[in-house]
Amino acid sequence: MTKPNQPSLAHQKNIVGQWISAFKSRGYLGVIFAVICACLLSGLGLLQSLKIHQRQARKALIQETLTAQIIPDYDQEYLGHLKLREVSFVPQQTDASSDQHEYAALSSLQETKSGLKLDQPEDKAWFDAYWKDKSEWFDAQGHLWGKRTLTLKAQQTGLPTDFQLLAKLSATQPPRLPWLWFVLCGLVTFMIAMWACFYFGSTHDSTQDSTQQKKAKHSSWSLPLLTTISASPLVILSCLEIMSREQDTGIKVAEGPLVASLALIPMLILGLSQYKTAGKSSSYRVAYTYMMPTLLSVGILVFVPFSLGVGLSFMRHHQGEFTWVGLSHFIDILSASDYPLTHPLNFYFTLAVTLFWTASNVVLHTSIGLSLALLLNRKGLKLKGIYRALLIIPWAIPNYITALIWKGMFNQQYGLINKFLAILGIEPVSWMGSFWGAMAANISTNTWLGFPFMMVVTLGALQSIPQDLYEAAHLAGASKWQSFKSITLPLLKPALLPAVILGSVWTFNMFNIIYLVSGGQPGGASDILITEAYRWAFEQDRYGYAAAYSLIIFFILLGYARLTQRMTQAAEEVYS
């Protein structure tokens, strides 16, 4: 079995030979593909980095000039009672002494994360300003020239029509970090190159054999090696980038290794998985390459924010500063000592409301969806297609639109619901004035927009039930109800249960409806957990508290999912 014979010896070349021969046998396609991707992506990364660099350079320059005159150039427009002005900005060379701000309406421009924001001006009008990059250029002396546009949004009319604006620009935030782009682009490039290599290059890897132990070891080393080689320029680049930046931005040295390790982690994982599995089946590797793009993007944009959020829940936020408070948020929330049990802000009260909200919605969705699907699935029903098309409409309408419309419909004075009631001789109800009224409004809105999903799922599941089961039941003398109970329901279960579970998770976190329809009225009583958390975050600015709140929501859902897992498994056994 282990006798080495001629052909297998031919395969025991060195690593480089292997790769080269693999590429050769695939006609260089892989190499070209990888190179093109690499070029494109590094180009992109470089461009982005340059752009950010430029932005920083520009900022630095503005900071030096300090003052600039903004000459209004009116183009007024009324949008509702919002007033919009376009102001053009001509940077001017100022002498060092004229550090004085001369202005009519604005005192200073302050850097914020969102761009440039105007501080409280003296006349107490409230402004929101956005810089828009227009044509700008640096001249030979390094001065900024060109035209920038500043959009001012004011909530008040009657501002002076012409005013001069002197802006003090300061970059208080550290400039953005281009190295991340290097890392990201490098990662993606690397991934695509690997992908290409696996697919175009090394098909001979895809079957490994115990007689080929040596070869397996070779290839198990070749990848980590390659990983390190391809990663090292990236790491060096990032380090250089950080070191060059260090002096002027005050970023700590400790970040260097951090960044480097960040770049290395995915590669290390890949290399390790490589090493572990090389002897076994290399289909793992193929699978990982297929998973990689999704893992990367979901990792960066879902799991990183999630972890950040978890971190946030242990901190208190006050005016831009975060302080560690440990578990105190959780203790606060769960002990609910600040409010009595029936107070809308009490956690358990809100939890009860949420559970009520979820349960009633799921029951309504499922029962309405199921019965409509059963009706629509009847043989020989005319206009089936039209009914189905019309009944799907609520699903197709964006839910914030639905929510706003229904909010209008439940309005006490001009709402249509009350007009209906008036016809029936019932006094107009103040829907948002009572807890039950508000909940009724919320639930009916959500039912309206949620049942089509269940209907469609049920319809699909119904269609997949073999007709001969019913025929068999009919021959066995089963009544319609009996065959529904003993055939339809059990066979629907495997498709319906997951839909119900997912639906309940979505409903549990259904922000839009509650926030827009009842808005928590009266007095926050109709808020569910997620809207409550939102209020803590954005109306009270208690980010940490809100994060802790959200985390608790997450754990409740997780527990729920665990609980239901067994149910689904049981249901699937029926099916298989």
Add this chain to the structure above:
Amino acid sequence: MSTSQTQSVNQLNQHWPHLILLPLTMVILIPALWVLKMALRPSQSFDLSINPLPSEFSLNNFIEVMSEPLFTVQIFNSIWVSALTTLIGVFFSCTAAYALSRYRFPGRQLGLKAFLVTQMFPGTLMMIPLYQVIDFLGLLDQVAGLVLVYSTTAIPFCVWNLKGYFDTIPKEIEESALIDGAGPFTLFWKIIIPLSRPALAVTALFSFMTAWNEYILAATFMNDERAYTYPVRLQQYVGEYSTEWGHFAAGAILVSAPVMLLFFVLQKHLVGGLTSGGVKG
């Protein structure tokens, strides 16, 4: 006589569902009709009569909404964001779903669970950190930022849906293609993708809707009016400072129309594409 009686019984048997379906469909359609009515009235108030059928036909609201200076920019933003989200979301979830459906590798169960768990992440927990990450990447006020966020929110559901569908494609077909000389890419593009068209259509529809209908994140990440997607603007019509119901209704119709069209076109696939892969987990 008896035959005519059984016939009429049969008729009743045939037609009684209409007795339920017809009124129900009406009730369900009424809010939609009201929106249409509001859009076709010149007035901006909500005050309506109960009759859901439009009594006036003025296109003023539509014209006003569409002639706003930033309308085209914002609509274009929306289209651009949604299209890119669909493309990226579907492509990424395709490859991941394929791996999850066809390969058994360490971490597969974990991956599947992780995708499911993301559905439970509360938006409020994610928003602030997400803002930081996007800011970190320098993608605020940029279409790319929204596209990234939307596609990653859409991916988990898409992966599950597609994985379920891929599971139903017999392995032999792929093996046959492999023997016929197809490389992995040919296999993927010429066999798997065409075979899963219904599921892909549904998945694409969902990713499109994720992007097209979203406004909270868009309002958070986009500070420049020129970078708004249309829902952000639409939302402002009935915001805190103004209530222009006519404009809102017209805009709502403009926004919903494409999605509704897609729903009608993809109706058949929707029924098949959701179940065969389905939400079945």
Add this chain to the structure above:
Amino acid sequence: MTSVRLIGIGKRYPNGFEAVQNLDLEVQSGEFIALVGPSGCGKSTTLRMIAGLEDISSGELLIDDERANEKAPKDRGVAMVFQSYALYPHMSVRENIAFALKLQKMPQVEIDQRVEAVAKKLQIFPLLDRKPKEMSGGQRQRVAMARAIARQPKIFLFDEPLSNLDAQLRAEMRVEITKLQNELKTTSFYVTHDQVEAMTLADRVVLLKSGVVQQIGAPLELHDQPANRFVATFIGSPTMNMLRTELKLDGLQVCGVHLSLSTKRLEHIQAQGIKSGMPIDLGIRPHQMTLVALDEQSKLDEQSEQAQEQTATLANGIKVSLEAIEPLGSETICYCRPIVTADDQESSEQRLVVKLDADRKVERGQIYLLSFKEEHIHLFNADEEGVRLS
């Protein structure tokens, strides 16, 4: 023309299951090999390893004397017909057949020619523009065959290609495949459950059981000289009767009746270490036995002298009661149970199947004498393996 060699091929699935063990097989170019065996014995696994759809865990596969273990399926020059046909549902018949050719970058004109030629040969020309779902099972099967043939592969692999067809179509296709094979002379591997297919189509048959080869040989070789008890019972229909017997000094004790063996046979058996008094399994095919009515026994007695001159026969015949009769028109299958003394429990539980000519009249419930010729019997070791003794 392609030769294939399997050297000690083995397959171990990731869950540790050994589906195929140490399979050695040398296939001449143009040979038609049938792989048979009970369900789950590893036939498909072997075929898939040859195709490159499963990794080979141990051993070596040589195609044209070149190691092919690591080659991708597409580089092995194989074409496969699956049990489920595995037609591409989204492509028309024409596209299905042309798919592989297109991937080979063959010029379109040539593709068209080839597709049409193959379609004509398999009588599916009028169906070329249909989709798979618009065809019957038999038609699909033909398309699957056409798809494999159009590629002009070095090796054909068939995985139970006919098992989804009805008996008549199957017979038809069998003839068709024989014809094609004579024409194309391509090395082929054919997995089947159906012995008739294996016997009629194959040049050689490989019989597997639980991943281990039991016998490799020409179909008649397997039938006439089964290598062990398993092969003997697996090949042939109805299956061979197996009787537990005891070796005596000059013959066997079968169900209380003495059967004398030729000295050559006896020597042969004793040479393999079986001693007098030890059990031996006796196999005899149903069609090589005959039933004699009791009243005919006298006649038989008269003839017995002559008979004994020709071959050694059962001294008296085994007394059996006829329990069931299946008249099939061309033949009659009889199920009998030996009548023995009460203490010989073991043999009284045995069921014997006898195949008689259709014109023999027998009656259910009657008692007959069962006899057969010594030259037709197969003797196997009574242990678990049941190796053939003579």
